[in-house]
Amino acid sequence: MSNVEFKIERGEIVAILGPNGAGKSSIMKSIVGIVDYEGEIRIDGVDANTKEAKNLFGYVPEEIKLIDHLTPEEFFSFLISIRGAGDDAVERVEKYVRAFGLDEYMDKPIISLSMGNKKNVTIVASLIHNPPYLLLDEPLNGLDAFSARVLKEIVARKSKDGGILLSTHIMEIAEKLSDRVIILNRGSKVAEGSLEELRNYGSLEEAFLKITVSMRVLRRLSPLYDLSHLVFVEAGLKNAAAIRQDVSRVTKVDQVQLHHREVIVYRSSLNFHRSGIL
Template sequence: MIDAVGLVKDYGDVRALAGLDLRVAPGEIYGLLGPNGAGKTTTLRILAALDRPTSGRLMVAGFDPSDDAIEVKKRVGYVAETAILYESLTPREYFEFVASTRRLDRGVVKRASTLADAFDLGSHYDVPIGALSLGTKQKIAIIAAVMHSPPLLLLDEPLNGLDAKSGRILKEVVSLHARGGGGVVFSSHIMEVAEAMCTRIGIVNEGRVVAEGTMEELRALSGRRDSSLEELFLKLTEEEGFVAETIGRLREDASRGP
């Protein structure tokens, strides 16, 4: 479903991706973890054909996003880190626009309605999106991304702003999608979520995947059989020492008082 080899992305003098390799198979939920600025969002934007890599080889759902961006976009559902929506449209108008642009059949209305009910969106259909809360905007972005049942879901911090109930619904939507044979790439800062949901996890640091595998494989890689994902993450991104040192300093400052 995704086959990326040696992806490099430069923004002027800044190298956002430095030879990233990534493979995702149908039915997989792949968790993309990494510190801030590691290149997760850039990776997802390139996979969604919103950005072109500076170099490297990439196939998404059987197409090269650089050559066939439209074909890739047809097969992808993308939720950005910050919901990208027309704020002056209402959710109903926005769903109408998305469904029409994707040339979906009438069946999508029922699917969108089911998803909207699941996310408890019922009282907001005719309110301008700009007037809605962050979490409600995120729900709209999620419904718009999955309403066409795409083969591949690319979710960049999809739990941003969602309440516990909606978070649970989203996890179920993602699981069902994967069980139906769809692929999912899921970036999150919430380690518990990644640990519970993802079939495979890739840890990105400084623009490349530094470790990859199932939880067991990552534990084996770090040499710690019972460690949590958070501990593995800090070790694999080489931030364990820095975090321990910083925490020590903060505690020392706090003990001295204001």
């Protein structure tokens, strides 16, 4: 990851969208404290590495890692105990267990559960302490239609007074669940905007493809051009004229043919994702 900066407000759902290997999970793991990073991460103004901050979020990782020899009931009791969550947490767990249909599996070893039910256990575990923020890494992977619907309802309710950060490589999920989208490509943030802003490109899928394809074009051109101040590549974007009007101090560098497609490279001192593209 390099120079990734963003903010999530309470009351909104933000989706991190990108192809496999873009850095979505790395961002989540950095916030949680699983991987080292350079920079600053704060949650409600508190350093993310502190115990106080870690009590402010629940985390559902893409890769499920549980204590396999415990039953879900034992696992939840263990988490309630180490968090000192109290009786309200017991009631909360019971509610979510019923919602996800885990009742009949509570006394079975976690290792014997299906992948979908292990994911359900992970989701319930993330909600035990009723955190205001949720970090959901590819949250719908492995869930059946019923569990996915339950999770979507939880996300909608939690976002009313909390904040949700979810990662996905599936455009439809980002489009249906989020208020704002951050697009990553090869470890960098290449775009950020509301769904309404991104719809200037058409659908979210069209926006994603146009932006990431443009970035691939840049990498192909980098041996030929000094792209240190690059802000924009025109590759058939619908609102290209409007973009050029919004970007100040932009000069045309060159016009080339790449795979029978005209690509115009512009330069500026502005940052790519703040250049008026979104």
